[in-house]
Every structure is written in C-alpha cells, then in structure tokens.
Amino acid sequence: MGKTLVIQPVTRIEGHAKITIQLDDSGNVSDARVNVIELRGFERFCVGKPVEEMPRITTRICGVCPWSHHLASAKATDAVFGVEIPPAGKKLRQLCNSIAYMEEHILHFYILSGPDFLMGPDAEYPVRNVIGVIGAMPDVARRVVKVRHMCAKMLELIAGKAIHPAAAVPGGFSRPLSNSERDSLLPMAEEALELAKFTISYAKENIFPKYLDVVKTVGTITSGFLGTVTDDGALDLYEGKLRMMYADGSTDEFSADDYADYIGEHVEPWTYLKFPYAKKKGPFALEDNAPSLYRVNSLARINVADYITTPLAQKELEEFRNLFGRPAQLTLLYHWARLIELLYNAEMAIKLLKDPEITSRDTRATVTPRAARGIGVVEAPRGTLIHDYTTDEDGLLTHVNLLVATCQNNSAINLSVKQAAQTLIKNGQYDQGTLNTVEMAIRAYDPCLSCATHRMDGRLPVKIDIVDLDGNLIDTLVN
Numbered sequence: 001m002g003k004t005l006v007i008q009p010v011t012r013i014e015g016h017a018k019i020t021i022q023l024d025d026s027g028n029v030s031d032a033r034v035n036v037i038e039l040r041g042f043e044r045f046c047v048g049k050p051v052e053e054m055p056r057i058t059t060r061i062c063g064v065c066p067w068s069h070h071l072a073s074a075k076a077t078d079a080v081f082g083v084e085i086p087p088a089g090k091k092l093r094q095l096c097n098s099i100a101y102m103e104e105h106i107l108h109f110y111i112l113s114g115p116d117f118l119m120g121p122d123a124e125y126p127v128r129n130v131i132g133v134i135g136a137m138p139d140v141a142r143r144v145v146k147v148r149h150m151c152a153k154m155l156e157l158i159a160g161k162a163i164h165p166a167a168a169v170p171g172g173f174s175r176p177l178s179n180s181e182r183d184s185l186l187p188m189a190e191e192a193l194e195l196a197k198f199t200i201s202y203a204k205e206n207i208f209p210k211y212l213d214v215v216k217t218v219g220t221i222t223s224g225f226l227g228t229v230t231d232d233g234a235l236d237l238y239e240g241k242l243r244m245m246y247a248d249g250s251t252d253e254f255s256a257d258d259y260a261d262y263i264g265e266h267v268e269p270w271t272y273l274k275f276p277y278a279k280k281k282g283p284f285a286l287e288d289n290a291p292s293l294y295r296v297n298s299l300a301r302i303n304v305a306d307y308i309t310t311p312l313a314q315k316e317l318e319e320f321r322n323l324f325g326r327p328a329q330l331t332l333l334y335h336w337a338r339l340i341e342l343l344y345n346a347e348m349a350i351k352l353l354k355d356p357e358i359t360s361r362d363t364r365a366t367v368t369p370r371a372a373r374g375i376g377v378v379e380a381p382r383g384t385l386i387h388d389y390t391t392d393e394d395g396l397l398t399h400v401n402l403l404v405a406t407c408q409n410n411s412a413i414n415l416s417v418k419q420a421a422q423t424l425i426k427n428g429q430y431d432q433g434t435l436n437t438v439e440m441a442i443r444a445y446d447p448c449l450s451c452a453t454h455r456m457d458g459r460l461p462v463k464i465d466i467v468d469l470d471g472n473l474i475d476t477l478v479n
C-alpha cells in the first residue's frame, strides 16, 4: 500500500501551508505538492472604493511586506491619475523600500532560514529555531535584533510608521524629510551596512562551503527568471523594464504595462495559489525545465541584472557569477543572492540619504480623478509585484488585479519540494531531519503566503475533501 506523508504546518515561512508527499508501494516518492490553505479577497472587495485609498488598504494584505504593496499601489495610483511625481517623492519611496528590504532579508537569513544552516538541517526541534540561534551566536543575534529594530525606527522617522504605512500617496510622498532627520538616519544606515558586510562574509566562510552538497542537491530545478532592470540593464528594485531570462540565457523585455501579454495565470483545484507562467513559451506545465516555467525573487533578479550600481554588491555579483554562471539555477543559491541584495540595499540607503535632493520640500504633485487604467510594479523582497487598477470618471475602482511575487514561484516551489522529496526519501526511509530538509526547499524561496492567495477572474479554485473520523475520503466537492 502507498502512503501519504503530511508536513503541516510548514514552519518558519510567512503564512500557512502544508506539504503532502505520496509514497508508492515500495516507499519511493511518486508525487509531492504544496497546498496553500488560506484565502484573501482584496481584488473583490476593493472594487467600488476610491482609488486613492488603495495604497493604505493594500498594506493590510501583509504585515511582513506592507511596504511592497504600499509602493506598488502608490505607483499604480500615480499611473491612474497620470501624474509624474517630484524627484524627492520618488527618492523617499526608494529609501523606504531599501530599508524595508534590509529588515526582511535579515529576518529571513537569521530567523526563518538561519536555523537550518546555523544549527543544521538535522538539529533537534528544541534548538532548530531562533532561540537556538541566539544561544549559539549571542553577539550576532544581538546585532541582528538591534539592526532590525533600527530599520523599523528609520521607517517610523521617515514615514510615520513602519508597518502598514500611509506615507506614499498618489503623486508622491506625504511629507518631506528634514535635514536633522536625515542626519540622524545616516549613522543607522551605516550600522546596517556593517551588518550586511559581516553577514555575507560570514556566510561565504562558514555556511555556503559547509553546505555545498546540500545546495547542489536539494530542490534543484531548471527554469527561466523574471526581474526588473534599468534601461541599461542594472538591478533596480523600484522601477524599470521587466526582463524575462529563459533557461538558455535568451531574454524577452517588456514594459510592466504589457505584463498580461507575457505572463499567463493558471489555476489548479488543490491549492488557493495561482500558477503564473511565461506565456510566450506556453502552455502552462507543472514540470521541471518546462519552457514556460519561470522564477522570481533574489536569485531571479541577480540572474537577470547585467550589473549592480553600488560597488560592494557589484563585487559580490562578479564573484557569484564566476562561481555559478548565468543564469544560476541551484535553488538554495536564493540565500546567497539575498545577501548580495542586502548589501545593495544598505549601500542604496546611504547613497539616497547623502543625495541633497532627498530633503527637498517638493515631494508631492496634485492629482485629479479620471477614468483610466494604471499598472504599478515594484520588486518586492519575494519577487516582482504587480498592482493593476481600472477606475471610472469619479476615480472609483471598477477592476483590480494583483499579481503577487510568491504566486509566481508557486510552480517552482512545488517542483523543488517534489525534487527534494524524491532525492531524500527512498524505500520508505525518512526522519525529522529529512522532512525538514524538504521544507528547506520551500524556505529558499522565502514565500509570503498571506500575500499570495488572490482570486483569478472568473474562477476561484476551491476543492473540499470530506473525510470520515478515520481519515478515509468520502467525497470531494469542486466548484
């Protein structure tokens, strides 16, 4: 008889998921799936609202990455109103974005994924967590907590609050930054840069070499990659053109306004998460190396960018590319790419704070309601995030579509988990360490599932399994 292994809940990710692994008669993995078991309704209940409220409403999609939704939404509302925002307004948004990135990448490296590497994939439950990390490296843990707290303080100083912000408004930024505020932010950004430099050196010396076998074998798949670059190909997290790089290194480039021509959306009945795919290489197929399979998030951005504009991160990119080529495919390299981005954002925060224009009083242009469609895109820490709004002549929303970063990694996450399970579970043999290593294939993608479940027009994929007290399946309802 075959057997089903269930890992539920998957821990140290944002949101809720379970993994089901099907074993065949001989105890080998025949299939594995990641089921996302929560559902949001923002695209529905925002219809009818005034579009200018969207940058505030959509921060509530997520308590972890509210800044990404806030900025994508502000950019979509700018586009709906057809307004060009003043340079200082844009730079303040970019500064907040870089600070939010640092906070999230530090969280992911040290607290969510760190225990797998710092304590080891096989470490016992009681220590394979943040408490274990604090016990093992108390001085580093103290710095990590301090810098994360400082990032929140910086966002509060610039934007009024760190979580669920309201400072980015249609037309710009709601308040200018004073010279004295700027002066108090600079030493904090410099301390964050020191932690970023320490983190990537520490990881290159102590973690990546030690786990090279794990990196080369766990969750490996081959795919294309999507990210944002400037006109001359530099990494950009706030604006630019979208570049899709396929597995053979060839590329398609397009404006965010044309995303629907390049990205298709597919649904399956066993998860609330959609499956976006590269339409030009379609059809959709949940298969390793499928031509339409692509990934987003740190590794994707590092792959699609020709270069990075800040010197320390550029040096790291060159080293990374010499070691792993382009596009680099190994899934656990997402961690390495994330640390290059951590460095980039620390450098960017300092660069923006030293820019004289950042303290200009001119941060906001006036706007007038009109009937229009506006698309706003930013690179969220977890990948390309698209907000797409249409309004009537009173500025009320008639249509909303959100294409969230994590859902674009849905196919890849499922395939990586299946690959990890097939590699690690043989002849019915597995233990807690094995199952945690399967989870590591998910954690590499740093999924934010609370962000990621959004309806697709026309069809909501819901499947209900009815089971008796012994867990036997009696009936399945599909809408």
Ligand code: MG
Residues within 6 Å of the ligand: 043, 400, 401, 402, 403, 454, 455, 456, 457
């Ligand atoms: Mg949608």
Ligand code: NI
Residues within 6 Å of the ligand: 014, 061, 062, 063, 064, 065, 066, 448, 449, 450, 451
């Ligand atoms: Ni999120």
